[in-house]
Structures are given as C-alpha cells and as structure tokens.
Amino acid sequence: MATLADLELPDDPKLAQNITHFARALRKAGLSIGPGRVLDAVQAVQAVGFTERADFYWTLHACFVSKPEERAVFSQLFRLYWRDPRYLEQMMSFMSPMIRGVQEEKPAQASEKRAAEALLDGHDRDLPDIDDGGEEVEIVVDASRTISAEERLRSLDFEQMSVAEMAAAKRLLAKLRLPVPPINSRRTQSLPGRLPDWPGTMRAAMRKGGEVTHFATKRPRTRYPNLVVLCDISGSMAQYSRSVLQFIHAVANREGQGWAQVHAFTFGTRLTNITRHLRRKDVDEALALAGAEAQDWEGGTRIGECLHRFNQDWSRRVMGQGAVVLLITDGLDRDRDADLGRQMQRLRLSARQLIWLNPLLRWEGFAPKARGIMQMLPHCSSFRAGHNIASLEGLAQALAQPDDAGQKARLMQMMSGDG
Amino acid sequence: MVFGNIDEVQAGLAAQDYVCGRALATVVFLGLKLGRPLFLEGEAGTGKTEIAKAIAASLGRRLIRLQCYEGLDSAAAVYEWNFAEQMIAIRAAEAAGGADASALKTELFTEDYLIERPLLQAMRPQAGGAPVLLIDELDRTDAPFEAFLLEALSDFQVTIPELGTVAAPEPPIVILTSNRTREVHDALKRRCLYHWVDYPDFEREIEILQARAPEAATALSREIVAFVQRLRSEDLFKRPGVAETIDWAKCLLALDVINLSPEVIADTLGAILKYQDDIQKLEGSEAKRILDAAKADLVPA
Numbered sequence: 001m002a003t004l005a006d007l008e009l010p011d012d013p014k015l016a017q018n019i020t021h022f023a024r025a026l027r028k029a030g031l032s033i034g035p036g037r038v039l040d041a042v043q044a045v046q047a048v049g050f051t052e053r054a055d056f057y058w059t060l061h062a063c064f065v066s067k068p069e070e071r072a073v074f075s076q077l078f079r080l081y082w083r084d085p086r087y088l089e090q091m092m093s094f095m096s097p098m099i100r101g102v103q104e105e106k107p108a109q110a111s112e113k114r115a116a117e118a119l120l121d122g123h124d125r126d127l128p129d130i131d132d133g134g135e136e137v138e139i140v141v142d143a144s145r146t147i148s149a150e151e152r153l154r155s156l157d158f159e160q161m162s163v164a165e166m167a168a169a170k171r172l173l174a175k176l177r178l179p180v181p182p183i184n185s186r187r188t189q190s191l192p193g194r195l196p197d198w199p200g201t202m203r204a205a206m207r208k209g210g211e212v213t214h215f216a217t218k219r220p221r222t223r224y225p226n227l228v229v230l231c232d233i234s235g236s237m238a239q240y241s242r243s244v245l246q247f248i249h250a251v252a253n254r255e256g257q258g259w260a261q262v263h264a265f266t267f268g269t270r271l272t273n274i275t276r277h278l279r280r281k282d283v284d285e286a287l288a289l290a291g292a293e294a295q296d297w298e299g300g301t302r303i304g305e306c307l308h309r310f311n312q313d314w315s316r317r318v319m320g321q322g323a324v325v326l327l328i329t330d331g332l333d334r335d336r337d338a339d340l341g342r343q344m345q346r347l348r349l350s351a352r353q354l355i356w357l358n359p360l361l362r363w364e365g366f367a368p369k370a371r372g373i374m375q376m377l378p379h380c381s382s383f384r385a386g387h388n389i390a391s392l393e394g395l396a397q398a399l400a401q402p403d404d405a406g407q408k409a410r411l412m413q414m415m416s417g418d419g
Numbered sequence: 420m421v422f423g424n425i426d427e428v429q430a431g432l433a434a435q436d437y438v439c440g441r442a443l444a445t446v447v448f449l450g451l452k453l454g455r456p457l458f459l460e461g462e463a464g465t466g467k468t469e470i471a472k473a474i475a476a477s478l479g480r481r482l483i484r485l486q487c488y489e490g491l492d493s494a495a496a497v498y499e500w501n502f503a504e505q506m507i508a509i510r511a512a513e514a515a516g517g518a519d520a521s522a523l524k525t526e527l528f529t530e531d532y533l534i535e536r537p538l539l540q541a542m543r544p545q546a547g548g549a550p551v552l553l554i555d556e557l558d559r560t561d562a563p564f565e566a567f568l569l570e571a572l573s574d575f576q577v578t579i580p581e582l583g584t585v586a587a588p589e590p591p592i593v594i595l596t597s598n599r600t601r602e603v604h605d606a607l608k609r610r611c612l613y614h615w616v617d618y619p620d621f622e623r624e625i626e627i628l629q630a631r632a633p634e635a636a637t638a639l640s641r642e643i644v645a646f647v648q649r650l651r652s653e654d655l656f657k658r659p660g661v662a663e664t665i666d667w668a669k670c671l672l673a674l675d676v677i678n679l680s681p682e683v684i685a686d687t688l689g690a691i692l693k694y695q696d697d698i699q700k701l702e703g704s705e706a707k708r709i710l711d712a713a714k715a716d717l718v719p720a
Contacts, residue, residue: 186490
C-alpha cells in the first residue's frame with residue numbers, strides 16, 4: 001500500500017527496520033522513545049501511504065516528537081538519516097561512538113567528583129586562601145568559649161568557611177526545612193466543614209436504608225504552592241550560590257517537604273533551568289550536572305536580561321499556581337541599559353511572594369546605593385540576608401508571615417532619605 | 420464522511436473555514452486513521468481549539484468539550500449522581516409510605532439520576548458516529564487528573580459502581596490542547612500524536628483571514644497580517660495569535676477602516692495586545708515604525 005518510489009526505500013520489512021534504527025538514533029539524541037512509539041510509527045507510515053517526503057516527515061514527527069524542543073533535533077536527524085537510506089549502517093556506526101562517548105561521560109564525572117572530594121580533604125580548591133584562614137582561627141578560638149560549634153557554624157559566613165566547616169554546614173543545610181503554609185484549593189474533601197456534602201450524606205443514608213440521620217459536610221482541600229528559585233551564580237556570588245543550591249536541593253528532595261514543585265534556575269549572563277538536575281539524589285552530582293549545564297558559573301551578571309528571559313519563557317510555565325519566588329542575588333548588575341525595575345515588577349506581579357536574599361546585607365553599614373538594588377528593591381515583597389545558615393533559617397519566618405518584609409522597609413526609608 | 424487521504428483532510432477543514440498546513444493535516448489524518456488522540460500544543464490563539472470544531476463539523480460529528488481548570492475532578496469530568504433529586508425521591512417515597520430499602524436502592528441509582536459529564540457523554544453512542552472529544556487546555560489541571568485521563572483515554576470506558584461499566588461502542592476522536600503553561604507528563608503524551616501548532620506564515624494567515632473575515636478588503640487584510648506578523652517578531656510579553664488577528668480585523672471593519680494608520684492602531688490596540696506592558700511599548704512612534712516596516716514588507720508583493 002505504501003508507494004515508496006520517491007524515497008527509493010526498499011520494501012516494507014526493510015522500512016520497519018529503518019524506522020527502528022531511526023528511532024534508536026533519536027533515542028540516542030535524547031528523545032524519549034519507547035518500543036510502543038516505534039510500532040506506532042511503522043503503523044502510521046503504512047496508514048498514510050505517503051507519496052511525498054514531507055508527509056513522511058510529518059508522520060514520523062507526529063509519532064516521535066513530544067516536546068517543542070525536540071523539533072529541531074528531529075528535523076536535523078531526519079535530514080541526516082533519510083538522505084540516503086543505503087548509507088544507513090555506515091551512518092549508525094559513525095554516529096554511535098560519538099553519542100556513546102557523551103553518555104558515558106556523565107557517570108564518570110560524578111564518580112570523578114567524588115574521588116576528587118575524597119582527596120580534597122585539607123586542600124582548598126575553590127575556597128579562600130591562607131590569609132582568610134588565619135582570620136578564621138581567631139574566630140574559632142574566640143567563639144568556642146561562648147557558643148557551641150554548631151551554633152557558631154550557623155552564624156558563620158559561607159564565604160569564610162573552611163572545607164571542613166563547609167562539609168559540616170552541608171549536613172546542617174540538608175536538614176533545614178522550609179515550611180510553607182498551604183493554600184486552599186478549589187477541590188473539597190469529606191471532612192467536617194461548612195459546605196454541604198450531598199454524596200456523603202447520601203452514602204450515609206443508603207447504609208441505613210435511606211434514612212437520613214446525619215448531614216455530612218465537606219471543606220476545601222489544601223494544597224502547597226510551587227517554589228521557584230532564581231539563583232545568581234556570577235563571580236561575586238559563587239560561594240553563596242553553592243550553599244544556597246545545596247539547601248534548595250535538600251528542600252526539593254525531601255519527602256513531604258510541603259512544596260508542590262520546586263523549580264530552580266541559575267543566572268549569570270544567561271538563564272539556565274537546572275530543575276531536572278536537582279532531582280538527583282546526590283547533592284554533589286546534582287550540582288555538578290547543574291554546573292555543566294549553566295556555562296556561566298562565576299562569570300558576569302546581567303540580572304535584567306536574565307529576569308526578562310525568565311518572565312518571557314518560564315514564568316507562565318512554572319508559576320501558574322501561586323508560586324513563591326526566591327531570588328538570590330547581590331543585585332550588582334553589570335548591564336547598564338537593562339530595565340531591571342520593570343522586569344522585577346513583572347516578576348512580582350506573577351508571583352505570590354517574591355523573596356530576595358541578598359548576602360550583601362550581612363554588612364552592618366549596607367545601604368542600597370547600587371543602581372540595580374535601587375531599581376529592584378521596591379518590587380520585592382521581602383528582603384533578607386542570605387549569607388549564613390541562620391539567615392536561611394530566617395527564611396521560614398518570611399514564608400510563614402507573607403507580610404513580613406524583612407529589611408525592606410528599613411532600606412526603602414534609607415533610599416528615600418538619600419534621595 | 421471519512422477522510423481518505425491528507426489532501427481530503429485539508430480540503431474538508433478548508434470547507435469549514437479552517438485553513439491549515441500540510442503538517443497539521445497529516446497529523447489529523449493519522450489521528451483519525453489510527454484512532455489515536457491528538458495532542459496539540461502551541462501559543463494561545465493559534466487555532467488549537469478551532470481545529471476540533473472544524474473536524475467535528477466536517478465529519479458531521481458531535482463536539483463534546485471538556486474545559487480543564489485547576490481542581491477539575493472526576494465528578495466534574497465523568498459523572499455525578501443528582502443527589503438533591505435522590506433526596507427528594509426518598510422523601511417522596513417516605514411520604515407515600517412505601518419506603519422499602521432494597522427497592523429504593525435499585526430505583527435511586529438509575530440513569531434518571533445520573534448527571535453525565537463530558538467524558539461519559541463522549542462514550543455514549545451518538546447518532547452521527549463517534550463524537551469529537553475536545554479536552555481543552557489540559558495544562559490547567561493538576562497531575563492527578565492527568566493520571567486519571569491516562570486510564571480513560573486508553574480504554575474508553577468508565578465504571579460506575581452502581582450501574583456497571585459504560586464502554587464506548589466506537590472510540591471518540593480525542594483532541595487534547597495545551598498552552599504549555601506547564602509541562603504535561605510524558606506518559607500522557609506517549610499515548611498521543613503530537614503536534615506543535617505554530618503561528619502561520621504570511622500567505623496562510625491571509626488565507627485564514629479571508630476565510631474568517633471575508634468582508635475585509637484584500638488590501639486591508641494584507642496590511643493587517645503584515646502588521647501582526649511584524650508585531651510577533653517584536654519583544655512582547657504575549658505575542659498576538661491568529662485569533663487576535665481575526666478579532667482585530669473585525670474591529671477595524673466595524674470602524675469602517677480602509678487602511679491602517681498609527682491613530683487607528685492606537686485606538687484598537689486592545690484587540691491584539693492583552694498586556695499593559697505591551698500596549699505601553701507600542702504607544703507613540705513605535706506603532707508607526709512597525710507599521711512603516713510592515714508596509715515596506717508589502718511593497719514587493
């Protein structure tokens with residue numbers, strides 16, 4: 001039934017084989033295609049009985065593609081693959097090692113990282129150098145008399161931690177909770193409440209032979225909001241963003257943590273969605289993968305542009321149901337022309353709560369002098385410090401009381417005083 | 420009527436004033452031929468909902484629409500008992516003095532007291548053949564409902580404990596749409612044929628406009644489409660869809676506009692742009708700049 005003249009494909013059994021090979025190539029390119037889909041595709045191709053290359057293309061497209069991002073990959077592979085099916089085998093053998101190489105790299109990276117971590121003990125790789133260390137010792141001696149080690153760790157600045165302290169902090173961070181009050185949903189549940197529960201009343205009545213003895217009521221179900229984290233990973237923020245992401249990883253992976261979904265993005269010069277990587281159980285592996293994906297670790301900052309991208313491409317996808325946004329940045333923007341204020345406002349309008357964590361707040365005399373901070377400040381709903389574990393714990397307070405604005409009021413006053 | 424090939428699909432939909440490209444027609448044909456649900460994704464206003472209407476009309480089938488929303492549950496999607504009605508029946512039986520428990524049970528749970536919701540309706544036999552079931556804006560529901568749909572869409576049967584299983588004699592033609600405000604689960608997508616409905620190109624949008632707003636003069640249609648197409652390449656929070664183009668054309672016709680000018684655009688901007696930010700952006704000389712560019716695009720044609 002299929003007239004295959006235009007494509008010069010061999011007869012049907014071979015075609016099925018070719019489609020299978022094609023599906024395998026697509027799978028290697030990252031599309032999720034199960035055997036069921038391949039079967040569908042073969043059936044579909046037979047059903048269409050195509051005479052044109054375009055029909056063949058769209059038929060396979062309908063069967064194999066399931067996300068807009070996959071369209072480009074599909075179209076490239078299609079062109080490469082069906083150009084001349086006789087070179088199929090060679091093509092496959094040519095492509096396989098290349099793709100296999102990429103796949104094998106990932107687990108290797110994680111184990112490598114672990115091995116490095118094991119060897120790292122004592123060697124500071126990406127932590128402050130010796131003169132900082134000297135200062136630290138002083139703090140240790142000073143503090144150990146008054147407060148417990150854990151207590152001290154909680155108030156210690158992320159940037160001043162040694163490797164050992166960092167490791168201890170990591171354990172503390174993993175235990176932190178971020179409780180959020182639930183939202184009333186439109187669904188109801190059969191628990192005593194203010195709404196009449198007709199089905200419940202009826203069911204109770206039927207058990208008693210139609211005698212209505214009890215009037216059942218129901219009440220709205222509650223659900224949890226989404227958490228969206230936008231984390232600045234530029235050079236000035238590196239040490240904080242690592243710690244905060246470890247904390248977010250713990251929040252995202254805890255069973256019954258009280259958030260519907262946790263989405264995370266990093267930004268420096270460009271915006272990267274790292275949600276997928278955060279699902280990894282191992283925090284180091286998750287951060288390593290996120291780091292590989294975000295190519296702008298410790299680069300410059302273009303907050304305005306990145307917020308703009310988020311508002312355009314992601315805000316409606318991840319913030320649909322009353323999401324809380326956690327923005328972690330120092331607000332030091334390198335981009336002069338960006339309209340930061342407007343992007344911040346847009347972000348605020350689509351979020352339930354916009355909490356800004358700024359590590360710069362740890363300094364006593366912090367004043368909102370930077371242009372970026374002045375533009376952004378009026379639009380956040382809460383402004384707090386985020387430089388140590390204690391300040392992350394303080395976050396819970398901001399979530400529990402949505403009208404708790406942190407330090408915003410004080411700084412706003414300072415700003416108007418200046419102006 | 421049944422479509423025999425892709426061309427017939429295209430022609431059949433065009434007869435319903437739905438102009439679509441070959442890609443979309445291929446997917447529709449496949450969906451009908453293989454009896455698979457269609458999963459259409461795309462920006463708002465690109466004609467995803469309209470295609471279901473066009474398919475239903477061209478095949479002479481009934482269109483059953485399930486509009487999704489957050490908190491949609493099976494009572495609102497499949498069926499519900501008319502409990503208030505049942506209560507009255509019980510009271511009436513009591514008043515008549517003949518309240519027999521087992522008799523009541525068989526009487527109360529019959530089709531008389533069943534409120535059918537879209538999914539159950541779609542499984543009932545229909546006069547003209549299996550209906551077209553449109554599950555609109557699936558991205559608005561939550562994951563539990565999606566999971567529930569998985570089951571309903573694979574078997575096309577619903578079990579009502581008191582009545583038994585209702586199976587569709589012929590599976591309905593299912594069309595799911597999503598605006599992609601969130602990602603729909605892969606498991607559901609896997610059961611469907613997928614298509615991303617994009618904005619049409621210039622020529623196709625002219626065709627669409629002429630089909631949907633035939634009163635518009637050719638010159639005006641061309642200006643409208645050129646302007647809207649230009650607008651889509653601008654940096655907007657929400658780019659105008661085809662639906663907006665048609666709306667706008669109708670607005671301009673109602674105002675007896677013969678050709679576009681910056682003043683007319685400023686007055687009717689609300690028909691194409693739906694965000695204050697976007698409207699503000701186009702105020703002043705910006706509208707004129709885009710209009711000039713759009714007119715320049717038209718000259719060589």
